[in-house]
Amino acid sequence: MRIVIPGGSGQVGTLLARHLFAHGHQVTVLSRHPRPASWHTEAWDGVTEGPWVASVQNADAVIHLSGRTINCRYTPEHRKELLESRTVPTRLLGKVIAAANTPPSIWLNASTATLYRHALDRAQDEYTGEPADLPGERGTHEPANLPETWSFSANIGHEWEEALASVPTPKTRKIRLRTTLVMSPDPGGVFSVLSRLARLGLAGPQGNGKQYVSWMHDLDYCRATDLLLEHPEITDETDGIVNMASPDPLPNRDFNRILRHAWGRNLGLPATSWMMEVGAFFMRTESELVLKSRRVTPGVLLRHGFEFLYPDWTQAAANLVRRSRALRH
Numbered sequence: 001m002r003i004v005i006p007g008g009s010g011q012v013g014t015l016l017a018r019h020l021f022a023h024g025h026q027v028t029v030l031s032r033h034p035r036p037a038s039w040h041t042e043a044w045d046g047v048t049e050g051p052w053v054a055s056v057q058n059a060d061a062v063i064h065l066s067g068r069t070i071n072c073r074y075t076p077e078h079r080k081e082l083l084e085s086r087t088v089p090t091r092l093l094g095k096v097i098a099a100a101n102t103p104p105s106i107w108l109n110a111s112t113a114t115l116y117r118h119a120l121d122r123a124q125d126e127y128t129g130e131p132a133d134l135p136g137e138r139g140t141h142e143p144a145n146l147p148e149t150w151s152f153s154a155n156i157g158h159e160w161e162e163a164l165a166s167v168p169t170p171k172t173r174k175i176r177l178r179t180t181l182v183m184s185p186d187p188g189g190v191f192s193v194l195s196r197l198a199r200l201g202l203a204g205p206q207g208n209g210k211q212y213v214s215w216m217h218d219l220d221y222c223r224a225t226d227l228l229l230e231h232p233e234i235t236d237e238t239d240g241i242v243n244m245a246s247p248d249p250l251p252n253r254d255f256n257r258i259l260r261h262a263w264g265r266n267l268g269l270p271a272t273s274w275m276m277e278v279g280a281f282f283m284r285t286e287s288e289l290v291l292k293s294r295r296v297t298p299g300v301l302l303r304h305g306f307e308f309l310y311p312d313w314t315q316a317a318a319n320l321v322r323r324s325r326a327l328r329h
């Protein structure tokens with residue numbers, strides 16, 4: 001297939017480009033700062049049309065992943081950038097795809113599992129999951145006293161999906177990838193950040209440790225993408241929504257313990273909620289990324305027979321640690 005990946009220079013994009021290229025697809029990454037890679041890379045700015053339009057219009061599939069990293073403080077300037085770096089390129093792609101004579105048949109667009117509510121009680125899949133409160137809806141689906149930053153980030157996901165829906169593309173199936181933490185051993189990804197804390201003895205329970213962590217192993221993320229490219233119709237009954245998650249979300253306390261053990265560390269200093277707020281401030285990030293309970297499961301993938309290579313965290317963490325060590329040497 002000819003597959004174009006706008007925003008494909010980041011953590012997830014590099015995983016996917018590498019995987020799809022290795023499986024014989026013709027891969028083009030669109031980037032604001034194109035760098036040489038085994039696959040083709042082309043310049044775009046995510047805002048205006050340019051020579052890249054031909055690649056998108058002649059592709060079989062588009063996988064759109066651009067967006068400013070959420071690992072930052074939610075200052076007014078960052079809030080604007082977090083939103084617009086997702087919605088503006090999404091609308092632009094919609095316009096370009098809608099105008100194509102022979103448009104791609106599939107458009108996978110990144111979205112986020114934070115669209116589901118803060119859930120401690122039960123798993124949230126695509127069929128029965130409940131939405132997080134948006135600004136102005138405080139207390140509708142979640143307790144009213146949750147921090148404002150939580151509804152802010154749910155709203156980003158909401159606006160992002162609205163941008164995807166905003167331009168009709170009758171010949172192109174749209175899929176919303178409600179993605180949990182994608183765990184890969186590559187430097188700079190979320191697994192390397194969490195692993196650093198574990199190796200320093202700092203990955204004890206965070207907050208009260210009861211909040212759930214949802215995650216997906218990188219190989220399963222890539223294999224699930226293969227399935228969606230081959231059988232996009234499996235998302236029709238959920239209007240294109242698919243949770244990119246493993247079937248084993250687990251409480252933060254257990255998640256961190258298993259990660260520490262995978263690195264051969266027993267000690268894990270706990271961090272209470274107020275310590276997380278202070279620490280997040282100094283790390284220039286938001287505690288929501290760790291304290292919100294994301295108990296998200298892959299209903300569509302399971303219903304359609306997807307077999308996870310790494311369904312549980314113990315097995316996945318051991319594999320990721322082994323590959324991280326191999327990369328470091």
Ligand SMILES: NC(=O)c1ccc[n+]([C@@H]2O[C@H](COP(=O)([O-])OP(=O)(O)OC[C@H]3O[C@@H](n4cnc5c(N)ncnc54)[C@H](OP(=O)(O)O)[C@@H]3O)[C@@H](O)[C@H]2O)c1
Binds near residue numbers: 190
């Ligand atoms: N990683 C995860 O676990 C995870 C979980 C849930 C959702 N997601 C979402 O999935 C997408 C891909 O994740 P990722 O981890 O690969 O992200 P990433 O490493 O931060 O990469 C995202 C890419 O977006 C582009 N970008 C950044 N700021 C931009 C801006 N202002 N305007 C246009 N493009 C911009 C960058 O490409 P260039 O600089 O090359 O243009 C960057 O390489 C993101 O939208 C992310 O929010 C990721």
